[in-house]
Amino acid sequence: MTQKVAVPAYLSQAGKDYLTDHGFELIETADQKAATLAKEATDADGIVLMTDPFPNEMIEKMPNLKVIARHGVGYDNVDQDFFGDHGVWVTITPTANAATVAETTLAAMFNISANLTADINHMKAGEWGWAGNHKGFDLAGKTLGIMGYGRIGRMVAAKASALDMHVIAYDPFAKGDGNAELVDRDTLLKTADIVTLHMLVTPETTHSIGEKEFKMMKPTATLINFGRAALVDQQAMQAALRNGEIAHGFVDVFDEEPLPKDDPWFSTPNVLLTPHIASNTTECMNRMATDAASEVVRVLNGEKPKWNVNQLK
Numbered sequence: 005m006t007q008k009v010a011v012p013a014y015l016s017q018a019g020k021d022y023l024t025d026h027g028f029e030l031i032e033t034a035d036q037k038a039a040t041l042a043k044e045a046t047d048a049d050g051i052v053l054m055t056d057p058f059p060n061e062m063i064e065k066m067p068n069l070k071v072i073a074r075h076g077v078g079y080d081n082v083d084q085d086f087f088g089d090h091g092v093w094v095t096i097t098p099t100a101n102a103a104t105v106a107e108t109t110l111a112a113m114f115n116i117s118a119n120l121t122a123d124i125n126h127m128k129a130g131e132w133g134w135a136g137n138h139k140g141f142d143l144a145g146k147t148l149g150i151m152g153y154g155r156i157g158r159m160v161a162a163k164a165s166a167l168d169m170h171v172i173a174y175d176p177f178a179k180g181d182g183n184a185e186l187v188d189r190d191t192l193l194k195t196a197d198i199v200t201l202h203m204l205v206t207p208e209t210t211h212s213i214g215e216k217e218f219k220m221m222k223p224t225a226t227l228i229n230f231g232r233a234a235l236v237d238q239q240a241m242q243a244a245l246r247n248g249e250i251a252h253g254f255v256d257v258f259d260e261e262p263l264p265k266d267d268p269w270f271s272t273p274n275v276l277l278t279p280h281i282a283s284n285t286t287e288c289m290n291r292m293a294t295d296a297a298s299e300v301v302r303v304l305n306g307e308k309p310k311w312n313v314n315q316l317k
């Protein structure tokens with residue numbers, strides 16, 4: 005019998021083709037809310053999962069499931085140990101998106117330092133002279149602080165090495181690679197002009213950037229969060245931007261996605277918001293889709309996955 009794979013309808017065609025070319029049938033769903041999957045994808049043998057929460061009760065709703073292939077590298081939306089204990093692999097796509105997220109991080113730095121979005125919006129509103137009273141700042145000579153020196157953090161440092169910045173990083177588990185000076189956490193928070201978050205969500209990092217950390221940061225500092233919302237106390241960051249404890253923010257990830265229209269972020273000053281797009285290039289989406297699909301194919305053909313983040317009991 006043909007095995008079935010649940011995929012979001014918006015998965016890159018490259019990923020869908022990879023699965024059908026390998027003989028699998030697709031169950032395409034408009035979204036990946038648990039209720040939708042429980043209704044429409046109950047007989048799936050595998051799933052390519054985006055960022056929606058995938059609760060443990062799905063083990064009963066999708067009893068044939070053998071692999072949850074995350075499209076991306078974060079797996080905080082699925083309890084990998086629980087599913088491993090129930091015989092389901094959880095995999096990620098670790099070689100697909102670091103370079104793209106690093107590029108987007110640099111784009112955010114340039115946007116804020118050159119004041120691009122604000123200048124564009126004011127010019128479009130006919131206010132040519134606005135820019136004269138709203139200057140940006142040079143990146144050269146400033147300190148870039150990278151929290152979390154893994155695949156993405158290292159790629160940010162490598163790409164930033166051409167910018168004449170002093171690049172520092174904090175990661176209790178990482179070794180240096182010559183592109184950033186590894187420093188302690190307090191030094192990073194106190195001295196960086198731009199702090200960018202690329203650590204994993206763990207009990208230690210959850211809400212680890214809060215009131216105390218914003219008070220440590222420079223009042224001219226920028227905080228960029230392309231990691232996960234859970235890393236930051238959202239209310240504390242909004243207050244820090246409002247009270248001038250930091251000067252700028254750039255936020256791509258939110259506790260609830262899509263961000264509800266009445267969320268306080270929309271009325272917070274001095275922050276640029278994007279809808280979880282750090283890896284949203286055509287090339288990167290194709291790489292993540294085919295890598296995730298390749299893990300599904302491996303598992304459903306009885307092989308071990310390449311990029312599992314759990315073990316089976």
Ligand SMILES: NC(=O)c1ccc[n+]([C@@H]2O[C@H](COP(=O)([O-])OP(=O)(O)OC[C@H]3O[C@@H](n4cnc5c(N)ncnc54)[C@H](O)[C@@H]3O)[C@@H](O)[C@H]2O)c1
Nearest residue numbers: 077078152153154155156175177202203204230231282283
């Ligand atoms: N916005 C997006 O679209 C997007 C895209 C891709 C990845 N991400 C997120 O980016 C993050 C990083 O991804 P990655 O591929 O570089 O992961 P990674 O596992 O390679 O790196 C994470 C790093 O965090 C470090 N870390 C763990 N605990 C820490 C702590 N207490 N303090 C500082 N560092 C700590 C680890 O040692 C590791 O080096 C993930 O949380 C992922 O979900 C977001």
